[in-house]
Amino acid sequence: LKARLTVDRDFVISDLDRRVFGTFVEHMGRCVYGGIYEPGHPTADEDGFRGDVLELTRELGTTITRYPGGNFLSGYNWEDGVGPSDQRPVRRDLAWFSTETNQFGTNEFMKWSKKAGIEPMFGVNLGTKGPDEARQFLEYCNHTGGSALSDLRKSHGFEKPHDIKFWCLGNEMDGPWQICHKTAEEYGRVALETAKVMRWVDPTIQLAACGSSHRNMPTYGSWEYQVLDHCYDEVDFISLHTYFNNNADSASEYFGVIELLDAFIKEVAAICDAVGAKRRSHKKIMLSLDEWNVWYKTHKIEHMRKPGWPEAPPLIEEVYNAEDALIVGGALIAMLNNADRVKTACLAQLVNVIGPIMTETGGAAWRQTIFHPFALASKYGHGRVLRGVVDSPSYSAKAFPEIPYLYSTVIDNPADGTTTIFALNRSLSDSMEVDVDLRGLGKERSLVAATEIHHSNLKAVNTKDAPNTVAPKTNSDVVVDGEKLRIKLKPASFNVITTK
Numbered sequence: 001l002k003a004r005l006t007v008d009r010d011f012v013i014s015d016l017d018r019r020v021f022g023t024f025v026e027h028m029g030r031c032v033y034g035g036i037y038e039p040g041h042p043t044a045d046e047d048g049f050r051g052d053v054l055e056l057t058r059e060l061g062t063t064i065t066r067y068p069g070g071n072f073l074s075g076y077n078w079e080d081g082v083g084p085s086d087q088r089p090v091r092r093d094l095a096w097f098s099t100e101t102n103q104f105g106t107n108e109f110m111k112w113s114k115k116a117g118i119e120p121m122f123g124v125n126l127g128t129k130g131p132d133e134a135r136q137f138l139e140y141c142n143h144t145g146g147s148a149l150s151d152l153r154k155s156h157g158f159e160k161p162h163d164i165k166f167w168c169l170g171n172e173m174d175g176p177w178q179i180c181h182k183t184a185e186e187y188g189r190v191a192l193e194t195a196k197v198m199r200w201v202d203p204t205i206q207l208a209a210c211g212s213s214h215r216n217m218p219t220y221g222s223w224e225y226q227v228l229d230h231c232y233d234e235v236d237f238i239s240l241h242t243y244f245n246n247n248a249d250s251a252s253e254y255f256g257v258i259e260l261l262d263a264f265i266k267e268v269a270a271i272c273d274a275v276g277a278k279r280r281s282h283k284k285i286m287l288s289l290d291e292w293n294v295w296y297k298t299h300k301i302e303h304m305r306k307p308g309w310p311e312a313p314p315l316i317e318e319v320y321n322a323e324d325a326l327i328v329g330g331a332l333i334a335m336l337n338n339a340d341r342v343k344t345a346c347l348a349q350l351v352n353v354i355g356p357i358m359t360e361t362g363g364a365a366w367r368q369t370i371f372h373p374f375a376l377a378s379k380y381g382h383g384r385v386l387r388g389v390v391d392s393p394s395y396s397a398k399a400f401p402e403i404p405y406l407y408s409t410v411i412d413n414p415a416d417g418t419t420t421i422f423a424l425n426r427s428l429s430d431s432m433e434v435d436v437d438l439r440g441l442g443k444e445r446s447l448v449a450a451t452e453i454h455h456s457n458l459k460a461v462n463t464k465d466a467p468n469t470v471a472p473k474t475n476s477d478v479v480v481d482g483e484k485l486r487i488k489l490k491p492a493s494f495n496v497i498t499t500k
């Protein structure tokens with residue numbers, strides 16, 4: 001196969017918001033307990049945080065992490081998770097039918113995020129709770145002092161405010177599975193009033209309203225419109241959630257989900273703009289893709305709920321294979337190509353629960369296949385996204401009528417002079433020669449690094465005993481000639497090529 005990719009240094013989609021390299025930590029299964037937090041683990045530090053997981057989190061390069069849920073959020077009392085740990089209540093969590101000990105809560109997460117080097121993204125419970133709890137929680141977290149709740153935080157050992165800037169107004173409120181699911185009308189009103197009082201407590205925060213839980217929801221489209229019709233002026237973001245599947249067990253169909261993600265993003269942006277147009281507003285609502293990943297092998301109720309209200313049972317511990325890594329790489333390209341609207345995104349979740357990092361309680365931690373495209377994207381995803389013109393043969397699938405074999409994006413980083421091409425070859429059988437023209441980006445270029453993720457067996461996985469089966473390798477088929485590059489991509493491969 002042959003394809004061409006052309007960019008021009010002056011044709012810019014947008015600066016890239018590094019918060020698109022976010023992840024998600026929910027009180028679910030072994031994400032918190034046995035994942036990021038495991039006192040007594042051989043690598044645990046003085047706070048009980050697993051050192052091996054912290055190290056892998058830093059290597060993953062995640063920039064922001066959403067907490068504490070997820071469906072868990074809609075039944076959560078923030079007060080249960082603060083203060084002396086021996087006085088914290090043990091509760092039944094109705095989202096995952098588990099027992100929650102509350103030994104880990106807001107202050108532990110804030111300590112962990114400092115050690116991990118990430119920014120926190122918090123959610124307020126708009127299921128069983130409402131605006132009153134939300135404003136109180138925000139005051140506890142962000143107010144300097146001299147009020148009951150900020151002084152309570154200080155009495156818990158946190159003199160300085162946490163200064164949490166990004167807040168989600170509930171979680172998946174359109175989903176009937178949600179604890180206290182709401183109609184768009186009910187949610188739009190409560191999101192508006194919650195946003196209003198939260199801004200009065202702290203005008204520096206950014207707020208995200210819940211969009212649809214996925215693109216196939218029966219209320220998709222009308223949900224976004226009605227919700228924003230209420231709260232457009234008070235929120236900055238609307239969320240999108242999406243989980244990809246290969247239920248058809250066909251890799252070429254599976255690649256179509258990347259096109260569907262691109263469509264999803266553009267559709268939600270269009271709906272936001274329709275509400276803005278009706279209001280004659282100059283404001284643009286940005287998109288927070290704050291849950292996305294591959295999730296289908298463990299998407300059955302028996303993987304989500306275990307009998308007997310166990311503490312931190314293994315739930316949805318999806319094992320990722322080589323083709324899943326290509327999908328994650330492709331989804332990251334889709335986000336970058338929509339960098340003018342997608343400003344935050346969270347790979348769901350971080351560890352064990354549909355996570356790029358897997359652990360054994362008491363034992364090892366390792367990188368799943370999907371770890372690698374994410375880490376590469378975060379490592380090289382700095383600067384401005386350029387508008388690429390792609391000329392590639394394509395194929396058609398049930399999932400999407402026209403799927404170009406080449407899927408790519410180009411990031412230019414004026415800060416260090418590098419330009420990086422991310423390219424996915426979606427042909428399962430053919431390698432691809434790509435001619436790249438980096439117009440106006442400087443004739444004295446040379447290769448910095450060329451990395452590929454490829455495995456001849458698309459079902460290959462990483463395990464505790466074979467953790468590097470699917471791992472990045474050097475692509476030595478790259479020729480740089482000034483602003484022109486010729487790159488050979490293996491069939492079914494995700495590639496990252498940096499020049500300077």
Ligand code: AHR
Binds near residue numbers: 213
């Ligand atoms: O990430 C797992 C679950 O998926 C989250 O709790 C929920 O928001 C979504 O349905």
